[in-house]
Amino acid sequence: MTMILSTDVVTRRFGSFTAVDAVSVEVGAGEVVGLLGANGAGKTTLIRMMLGLLAPSDGAVTLFDGPPDLPRRARLGYVPQNLGLYRDMTVAENLEFSAHAYGGSAPALPPELADSADTLVGDLPLGTQRRVAFLVALAHTPEALVLDEPTSGVDALSRARLWDTIREQADRGAGVLVTTHYMEEAQQCDRLLLMSNGRLVAAGDEDDIIGDTHTIAVHCPDWTRAFAALNDAGVPVILAGRAIRVPDIDEQKLRTVLTSAGIEARLDTVRATIEERMLTLARGSNQ
Numbered sequence: 001m002t003m004i005l006s007t008d009v010v011t012r013r014f015g016s017f018t019a020v021d022a023v024s025v026e027v028g029a030g031e032v033v034g035l036l037g038a039n040g041a042g043k044t045t046l047i048r049m050m051l052g053l054l055a056p057s058d059g060a061v062t063l064f065d066g067p068p069d070l071p072r073r074a075r076l077g078y079v080p081q082n083l084g085l086y087r088d089m090t091v092a093e094n095l096e097f098s099a100h101a102y103g104g105s106a107p108a109l110p111p112e113l114a115d116s117a118d119t120l121v122g123d124l125p126l127g128t129q130r131r132v133a134f135l136v137a138l139a140h141t142p143e144a145l146v147l148d149e150p151t152s153g154v155d156a157l158s159r160a161r162l163w164d165t166i167r168e169q170a171d172r173g174a175g176v177l178v179t180t181h182y183m184e185e186a187q188q189c190d191r192l193l194l195m196s197n198g199r200l201v202a203a204g205d206e207d208d209i210i211g212d213t214h215t216i217a218v219h220c221p222d223w224t225r226a227f228a229a230l231n232d233a234g235v236p237v238i239l240a241g242r243a244i245r246v247p248d249i250d251e252q253k254l255r256t257v258l259t260s261a262g263i264e265a266r267l268d269t270v271r272a273t274i275e276e277r278m279l280t281l282a283r284g285s286n287q
C-alpha cells in the first residue's frame, strides 16, 4: 500500500502542556482510518501538524513523499471542524473561490444543492453546509482526504450520505483520515487509531482494539439503586439506557460492592464495546 500521510514520533507542546506526545501513525492509499479520542485528546492538533498548518515541537511529518508544504497540501482535501467556508459568500461563490485557489474550475452542484447555489453559506442548515464543504474539498480530486468530525451535528440520513461519499473516495484510491465521536462511524473505518491525553493508546481494527477486554452487565430490578451504589463506591459504571455495565473489572470486587449495599444482582460477563475499551484505555493513560 502506498503511504500517503505519516507521522514519526511527532510531539507538540503548548508551553509546558503536551497536546500530542510522540505519536507515529500512517494512512495508506485507499483506506479509511478513523482517529478516535475524547475531547482534548489531541486529534485536531495531530491533524494540523500532518497538514503542515502547525509545526511539530519534535518528530517529523510526511505527506506523500516529503514535508507537508504548500504544493503537497494542494493534492489533499481537508474539511476542518469549522468547515472552512466563507459564510458571507454564496455556495456558488465558495466553490468558484476554492476552484480558483486550486487552479481548476468549480464543480457542478449536485441536484440536492442546486437550489442553494445563490444562498449565503451562513444561512444554510449545518447538514447542507457540510455537503458544500465536502464538495469544496473534493473538487480537485484529492489523493488524500482529512476530515475533522465531518458529520457532527447532522441528521442520520445526511450522515449516511456523507459516509457513502467517504467510502467512494477511498474506493477510487484516496487515503482518508477521519475523526469522529460516533461509534457506529468508527465501525465503518478500515482501521482505527485511538488517542488519549495526547498519546496513541491503541491501533488496529475493532477486534484488535477490544482484544479480550470484558464488561460485566449488572441485572437487577432496582437499577437506579445499583447504579448509585456502584457510583458512590467509585466503580467506573456506565449506564446504557437502563442497562448497567462495568468494563474491565474483577467480578468478585463488583459483587462485594453490591452485596455490602444490600443489592442482589445477576452478573453477566460480556465482551466490551469499543466505547468501553476507549474508556478503560483513557483511564490507563491518566495514571
Ligand SMILES: Nc1ncnc2c1ncn2[C@@H]1O[C@H](COP(=O)(O)OP(=O)(O)OP(=O)(O)O)[C@@H](O)[C@H]1O
Pocket: 014, 017, 019, 037, 038, 039, 040, 041, 042, 043, 044, 045, 046
Ligand atoms: N493553540 C493552543 N494553545 C494551547 N493549548 C492548545 C492549543 N491548541 C490545542 N490546545 C490544547 O491541546 C489539547 C488537545 O486539543 P485538540 O483540539 O487537539 O483535541 P481534540 O482531540 O481535537 O479535541 P476535540 O474532539 O474537542 O476537537 C487540548 O487540551 C487543547 O486545549
